[in-house]
Amino acid sequence: MKICVLGLGYIGLPTALLFAAHGADVVGVDVKQSVVDCLNSGNLPFGEPGLNNLYSEAKSRFLVRTEPEAADVFLIAVPTPLDPATKVSNLSYVKSAADMIVPHLRGGNLVTLESTVPPGTSERVVIPRLEKSGVAVGDFLYAHCPERAIPGRTLQEMTGNSRIIGGYDRDSTDRATAIYQTFVRGQIYQTDTRTAEFVKLMENTCRDVNIALANEFAQLAEECGINVWEAITLANKHPRVTVLNPGPGVGGHCIAVDPWFLTENSTRCRMISTAREINDSMPNYVLRVARSLLAGVRDPTISILGVAYKGNVGDTRESPAFKFIQLAENEGYAIRCHDPYAAAFAHPLMDLPEATAGSDCIVILTDHDCFRKLDPAGLQVRTKLVIDARNILDHEKWTDQGFAVRVLGDGSSVQQTVPGDIAAPTGLYPAGAARSIASSSPPSISLLSPNGREGYL
Ligand SMILES: NC(=O)c1ccc[n+]([C@@H]2O[C@H](COP(=O)([O-])OP(=O)(O)OC[C@H]3O[C@@H](n4cnc5c(N)ncnc54)[C@H](O)[C@@H]3O)[C@@H](O)[C@H]2O)c1
Numbered sequence: 001m002k003i004c005v006l007g008l009g010y011i012g013l014p015t016a017l018l019f020a021a022h023g024a025d026v027v028g029v030d031v032k033q034s035v036v037d038c039l040n041s042g043n044l045p046f047g048e049p050g051l052n053n054l055y056s057e058a059k060s061r062f063l064v065r066t067e068p069e070a071a072d073v074f075l076i077a078v079p080t081p082l083d084p085a086t087k088v089s090n091l092s093y094v095k096s097a098a099d100m101i102v103p104h105l106r107g108g109n110l111v112t113l114e115s116t117v118p119p120g121t122s123e124r125v126v127i128p129r130l131e132k133s134g135v136a137v138g139d140f141l142y143a144h145c146p147e148r149a150i151p152g153r154t155l156q157e158m159t160g161n162s163r164i165i166g167g168y169d170r171d172s173t174d175r176a177t178a179i180y181q182t183f184v185r186g187q188i189y190q191t192d193t194r195t196a197e198f199v200k201l202m203e204n205t206c207r208d209v210n211i212a213l214a215n216e217f218a219q220l221a222e223e224c225g226i227n228v229w230e231a232i233t234l235a236n237k238h239p240r241v242t243v244l245n246p247g248p249g250v251g252g253h254c255i256a257v258d259p260w261f262l263t264e265n266s267t268r269c270r271m272i273s274t275a276r277e278i279n280d281s282m283p284n285y286v287l288r289v290a291r292s293l294l295a296g297v298r299d300p301t302i303s304i305l306g307v308a309y310k311g312n313v314g315d316t317r318e319s320p321a322f323k324f325i326q327l328a329e330n331e332g333y334a335i336r337c338h339d340p341y342a343a344a345f346a347h348p349l350m351d352l353p354e355a356t357a358g359s360d361c362i363v364i365l366t367d368h369d370c371f372r373k374l375d376p377a378g379l380q381v382r383t384k385l386v387i388d389a390r391n392i393l394d395h396e397k398w399t400d401q402g403f404a405v406r407v408l409g410d411g412s413s414v415q416q417t418v419p420g421d422i423a424a425p426t427g428l429y430p431a432g433a434a435r436s437i438a439s440s441s442p443p444s445i446s447l448l449s450p451n452g453r454e455g456y457l
């Protein structure tokens, strides 16, 4: 079986390599010459756990080109960005990929679309373009097979997750199922193309709305003078409650984008767009915190630790850091950035000592594991102030070194850093030490860490 994969990015490349490692002859196609050159010289254009080994395993069955060629299966994994001005999906890459397949499409071929698209895109946009080949759908097979793997665990999830396959007809669905079954160990669920498109968007929208709720809880907790992290840990003890983590905003190629794909053609959505608004406003919220703390400081410098959109990845697409930096620079703050994972960023990246030298406020924007154990001793800052927008630092260590620590969502840290009029509640237990007493005998008691989390630091 020969598979032609169009788009060799975070999704297309690992997918192509998985097919090749499981016996298919794969031609990987990317319009970017730099990607093709990089792969042809034996390198990977980005990092992802396990990808190097997979590449070595798959190399002998994997060719890389800038143009597609005749194949049994064509797989489209090209970008589907959001137009920032209109908040409408940009389908130009999907359209051009379909056009590139047209000269090579033959009866009996299967085309699968993995890119995330608004509901109806397969029927309205992709299939009609493919039919310009003179082969009608039905004579060629078509399925939407949305990708659900999470960056950082891409290979485990591509092979282990369940998969939705939405075929144009029975033959399409069954053929696509058989092909994915070569490497997918998770359950495969079959449906139609439009439902598959919708399901993918629902999943990411659900996560976005829940993160917005956590962000709203964080702001309410600060007003109440309590620690939202402790509150979340305790609320999540309820068997039917799962509150997500607040943070400085939602980034990445998917969660910040896909809700708009779901709503772009609708006039009746309020909750989804409100959630987007809340999450998009989080960089403003963190900057407001920084502004209030830096009020008396002349020519303040902010050091940002973490510009990647989330922990332990180098991907900076749609990262909340962009908005935070732009807003901060517009207000006259000097910005210095450090991120050991990100290879490139719009703002210069420095090593930790350089990024923090002379700083007036360190802001943790990304939950990289390496930041958790960060030792503040020896950092040559001017003002000992840190805003932990991810609640990952060892706060005791930082306060011991004389830092004022402000944690997003922790009302008691608001008190410590800016004396206000909200008194923190007088707890039955020491601050941050919520206890649980189980009804079993003997009673079990568990203390949360000072971060309000269980077994975290
Ligand atoms: N990255 C993720 O975690 C993730 C997860 C699930 C779904 N998705 C979806 O998968 C799709 C691809 O995302 P990605 O992160 O892999 O994108 P990406 O930007 O990493 O890679 C896409 C690649 O496609 C290439 N390309 C563009 N037009 C092309 C064409 N006509 N022919 C061949 N190559 C072309 C680009 O040069 C680029 O290298 C998007 O729709 C995205 O929403 C992404």
Ligand SMILES: CC(=O)N[C@@H]1[C@@H](OP(=O)(O)OP(=O)(O)OC[C@H]2O[C@@H](n3ccc(=O)[nH]c3=O)[C@H](O)[C@@H]2O)O[C@H](CO)[C@@H](O)[C@@H]1O
Binding pocket: 116, 147, 148, 149, 150, 151, 203, 204, 207, 211, 244, 245, 246, 247, 248, 249, 250, 251, 252, 253, 254, 255, 309, 310, 311
């Ligand atoms: C439904 C789902 O799981 N979809 C996943 C998602 O992958 P992702 O990497 O984009 O997702 P997240 O890890 O959620 O990160 C997004 C942003 O939200 C911030 N965040 C997260 C959790 C939290 O509690 N509080 C936060 O603030 C985080 O820092 C970051 O900025 O989309 C992919 C493409 O469609 C999917 O394939 C993949 O399955």
